[in-house]
Amino acid sequence: MKRMGKKVERKRRELKRSKKSMKKNEAELRRIQEQFEKVRKAIRQVHQNNSFTDAFVEINLHIFEAEHAGNFLAARQHADTLRDLMAHWSEERQDSDNDDDDDDDDDED
Secondary structure (H helix, E strand, O other), X not given: OHHHHHHHHHHHHHHHHHHHHHHHHHHHHHHHHHHHHHHHHHXXXXXXXXXXXXXXXXXXXXXXXXXXXXXXXXXXXXXXXXXXXXXXXXXXXXXXXHHHHHHHHHHHX
């Protein structure tokens, strides 16, 4: 009888520990899900605000598909388009940076 009581007590402690562990795991899972949602929202925002990203991904996909199909001329044409897009984007960024610098100079006056 005593032995049975010890087994029950041990099982009760194990159950209590597993419940604590489960609560910790659930809390960790909620925390990870919240972080994931934040990241997903940030990525969605970037994609909505940045058409360059969409174009970049789309052209890279076309390059990959063309290379995979063995159509290297099409892949080369897509690569040229991508290079032009990146050059245009770089110019826009430089213009934007220069505009920001000009605004800073006005503040100093």
